[in-house]
Structures are given as C-alpha cells and as structure tokens.
Amino acid sequence: MKTIHIEKQNSSIYVGESYLNLSKYLPEKKCFLICDENIYKHYSDFVKQFDYIVMGCGEGNKNWLTVEKIIEQLLDRGADRNSFLLGMGGGLVSDVTGFVASIFMRGLEFGFISTSLLSQVDASVGGKNGINFGKLKNMIGRFNPPRFVICDPVLLQSLPKREVRSGFGEVIKHAFIKDENLYYFLKENREALLNLDPNLMEDLVYRAVSIKTEVVEGDPLEKGERKKLNFGHTIGHAIENNSDLTHGEAISVGMNLACRISQDLCELSEDNTKKVNNLLNDFGLPLQHDVSAETINQYLIKDKKKNRSTIDFILLKKIGEATIVTIPIEELKTMVIGLCANPKSAL
Ligand SMILES: [Zn+2]
Structure with a gap:
C-alpha cells in the first residue's frame, strides 16, 4: 500500500x-x-x-x-x-x-x-x-x-471493460501533460494493464494520483497550473454531452483534437501527435466523433472555463509537457470547424 x-x-x-x-x-x-x-x-x-x-x-x-x-x-x-x-x-x-x-x-x-x-x-x-x-x-x-x-x-x-478503457483515457492524459516516463510505462505494459494486473495497477494509479496531487497542491483553486488537467476536456466535454461516448472516450477524442491545434499554435511535432494517437488507440480509445462543429461550438460558449471572449485552452508542447494558451473564442470556433471538416488528418 x-x-x-x-x-x-x-x-x-x-x-x-x-x-x-x-x-x-x-x-x-x-x-x-x-x-x-x-x-x-x-x-x-x-x-x-x-x-x-x-x-x-x-x-x-x-x-x-x-x-x-x-x-x-x-x-x-x-x-x-x-x-x-x-x-x-x-x-x-x-x-x-x-x-x-x-x-x-x-x-x-x-x-x-x-x-x-x-x-x-x-x-x-x-x-x-x-x-x-x-x-x-x-x-x-x-x-x-x-x-x-x-x-x-x-x-x-x-468493472465493465468499456469503463476500464475509459479510465485509461484519464491516466494517459496525465502522462501526456506531465510525465514522459509514464507514457513509456503505459506503452510497454499495455497488455498487463488492460488485464488489470493488480501490482501494475497499484503502481499506475499511484503514479497518476501523484501527478494530479502535485498539480493540485500547487493550485488548489484552479487558477493556473491545475488548468492543465483539463487537457482534452474543453472539446471533450462538448462531445461527451452530445454523443454516446463515455468521459474517457470523449476526452480521448478531445486530446487528439487538442494535439492538432497544438501543432498549429505551439509547434507540437507531427510525430508526437502520432504517438499520442497510437497510445490512445492501443488502449481501445476512439479518435473520431460524429458531433457537428456547430454543436461543439454552441457548447464551448457555455463552458464555465470561458472568461469573456477568450478561453484558456490546454495545448501540448511535447509528450510530458503541457501549456495554457488563451485563445479568443471566435478563433477556437473557426479551428473547430476546420478540424471537423477534415477528420481524416486525425490519424
Ligand atoms: Zn476528466
């Protein structure tokens, strides 16, 4: 313990x-x-x-x-x-x-x-x-x-298998925003983890909880650093609310979309985006969705993390390092329209 x-x-x-x-x-x-x-x-x-x-x-x-x-x-x-x-x-x-x-x-x-x-x-x-x-x-x-x-x-x-996969979506998020070693741990132990090997699961939960704890301790009221835990969540919540996807599945799609935005706005490499997508795929998580850009954008306007005309969006610089970028909501809406019109580039 x-x-x-x-x-x-x-x-x-x-x-x-x-x-x-x-x-x-x-x-x-x-x-x-x-x-x-x-x-x-x-x-x-x-x-x-x-x-x-x-x-x-x-x-x-x-x-x-x-x-x-x-x-x-x-x-x-x-x-x-x-x-x-x-x-x-x-x-x-x-x-x-x-x-x-x-x-x-x-x-x-x-x-x-x-x-x-x-x-x-x-x-x-x-x-x-x-x-x-x-x-x-x-x-x-x-x-x-x-x-x-x-x-x-x-x-x-x-737990039902689908719920387990959904949980892995959240664990994988911790690796992407904060811990490259956790990324390799997930990649290397994929099969045993999906079979819920108790020792590996204890280790995995401990590592993910430690990352979250460290972030939360530094920012208990979500004024700065803690916002990074929302990686994949802004668009992910919009998708979760308007589809049959579970939370983990929806944020998996949200992380893929956030990576594509990161390629444009903070020079995330295409290779890193591929690694993100492959790991999500390996854990049985989806990258695609069928929610319209219009529906997503309507939801974004109501998002509670929005302050006035901008939204604090979490982007990746590389695997293991996230950054908070303030994006005008109108600009984000245009990007969402572009991403939804071109889903193939997700893979
Ligand atoms: Zn979440």
Missing part, C-alpha cells in the same frame, strides 16, 4: 489498500454510506453494515433531485453536524457525496471508497465535487477535499 498525503487539504489517499480495512480510517462518528445501485448489487454485504443510501446510476442522476432525496433521507435518519458521509462508487457517487457533504448543515466530514479507475485517478483527488445543471456538466459544486480516499485495485476487477 502507498499513501499520498495532501498537506494543505488534510486529505489522504491510500492506493493499494483493501476496502475491507475501512474501519482503520473512519472517525468515531455516525457514518452514512452513499452508493449507487450497481455498487449495492456487487457489494451488498459490505454496504449493509452501514446506514446506507442508494442512488441511481448514470450521469442523469447527477442533479438537484438526487441531492434533495439524499438530504431528505439523512434528515429522516437523524444525521447531524457530527455525522460522516462515506461515498462508495465511481466519479458520480464521489461528486454527489462530496457535494451533499459540503452543503448539508453547512458541511460534514466525508471520505470515499473509489471503485472505478476513472475516479481512482481523477474524480476522487483534488476535492472538486458537484452536480450538473441541465446539460451543463459540473456547473454547481465546490472545492472541498475528502478526509480520505481508498483506491483498492481489487474493486476494478468488477
């Missing part, structure tokens, strides 16, 4: 710890477990040890209605300011649990057992939580770190 402690946020991440050792980390408080239907189905014996609340699966449940229902149940069962919320699940459960814990009675302590690859490397780290507002993703939420996150590789075994 490897521990990462984020000093400033007083938050610890235990990578490779068994979820069955949870009691070591729980404070002496009344604990309520929040999970989704899937987790309940797979781990009901564990869940039933707690006072538990089950929410629906899927992004469609990441809304006010779910938050209200959870708060109603917490009140019915006598939760108070001294209660502790434990989220067990992927990014959706973490986001909702963290958000409820942030607003219920002005804030409760909370922790997570992270069950998906995506949430182990991304959603649980850094203290962002939130819900969607209509079609707009994560429009309402807070920065509020959990007390702990348990990342148990054993939990990944029960």
Whole structure:
C-alpha cells in the first residue's frame, strides 16, 4: 500500500489498500454510506453494515433531485453536524457525496471508497465535487477535499471493460501533460494493464494520483497550473454531452483534437501527435466523433472555463509537457470547424 498525503487539504489517499480495512480510517462518528445501485448489487454485504443510501446510476442522476432525496433521507435518519458521509462508487457517487457533504448543515466530514479507475485517478483527488445543471456538466459544486480516499485495485476487477478503457483515457492524459516516463510505462505494459494486473495497477494509479496531487497542491483553486488537467476536456466535454461516448472516450477524442491545434499554435511535432494517437488507440480509445462543429461550438460558449471572449485552452508542447494558451473564442470556433471538416488528418 502507498499513501499520498495532501498537506494543505488534510486529505489522504491510500492506493493499494483493501476496502475491507475501512474501519482503520473512519472517525468515531455516525457514518452514512452513499452508493449507487450497481455498487449495492456487487457489494451488498459490505454496504449493509452501514446506514446506507442508494442512488441511481448514470450521469442523469447527477442533479438537484438526487441531492434533495439524499438530504431528505439523512434528515429522516437523524444525521447531524457530527455525522460522516462515506461515498462508495465511481466519479458520480464521489461528486454527489462530496457535494451533499459540503452543503448539508453547512458541511460534514466525508471520505470515499473509489471503485472505478476513472475516479481512482481523477474524480476522487483534488476535492472538486458537484452536480450538473441541465446539460451543463459540473456547473454547481465546490472545492472541498475528502478526509480520505481508498483506491483498492481489487474493486476494478468488477468493472465493465468499456469503463476500464475509459479510465485509461484519464491516466494517459496525465502522462501526456506531465510525465514522459509514464507514457513509456503505459506503452510497454499495455497488455498487463488492460488485464488489470493488480501490482501494475497499484503502481499506475499511484503514479497518476501523484501527478494530479502535485498539480493540485500547487493550485488548489484552479487558477493556473491545475488548468492543465483539463487537457482534452474543453472539446471533450462538448462531445461527451452530445454523443454516446463515455468521459474517457470523449476526452480521448478531445486530446487528439487538442494535439492538432497544438501543432498549429505551439509547434507540437507531427510525430508526437502520432504517438499520442497510437497510445490512445492501443488502449481501445476512439479518435473520431460524429458531433457537428456547430454543436461543439454552441457548447464551448457555455463552458464555465470561458472568461469573456477568450478561453484558456490546454495545448501540448511535447509528450510530458503541457501549456495554457488563451485563445479568443471566435478563433477556437473557426479551428473547430476546420478540424471537423477534415477528420481524416486525425490519424
Ligand atoms: Zn476528466
């Protein structure tokens, strides 16, 4: 087991710890477990040890209605300011649990057992939580770190293959923006990683979490450096919201498009773009999409990271090094039209 402690946020991440050792980390408080239907189905014996609340699966449940229902149940069962919320699940459960814990009675302590690859490397780290507002993703939420996150590789075994691939999209992103060695590690161990070899997965999650932690520690409120974690996400979110692609799949497409923009705006070499695309391909992630430029552009206008007439866009200089470039939104829209009109150059 490897521990990462984020000093400033007083938050610890235990990578490779068994979820069955949870009691070591729980404070002496009344604990309520929040999970989704899937987790309940797979781990009901564990869940039933707690006072538990089950929410629906899927992004469609990441809304006010779910938050209200959870708060109603917490009140019915006598939760108070001294209660502790434990989220067990992927990014959706973490986001909702963290958000409820942030607003219920002005804030409760909370922790997570992270069950998906995506949430182990991304959603649980850094203290962002939130819900969607209509079609707009994560429009309402807070920065509020959990007390702990348990990342148990054993939990990944029960994930559907597509969800695993989606998680790799986020891990690969960390390599591209910050760590060339991680890029080689992924390339060399592709097969064992896709088979979820527990030791390699522990190593991989630890490396990705370490990168994210380092970035987040330097910039807890996403004013500068942390924006780099949004590589592939600006256009990726637009695609995710308007297609059947998962988050990891959509940001894979978004990273490919961002690389092509990087070739124009910051001299990323064509060879590096090919390496990016090949690695994404090797992990079964898509590079193409069928969302129209118009739909993407409409979404970009509403993107919360936009300030006035420009957008902070993350580009690659080379594999392992990202940069933040402020692009006029009109210019970006023109580039999106060009990229969508010429999808073949993606490969
Ligand atoms: Zn993401």
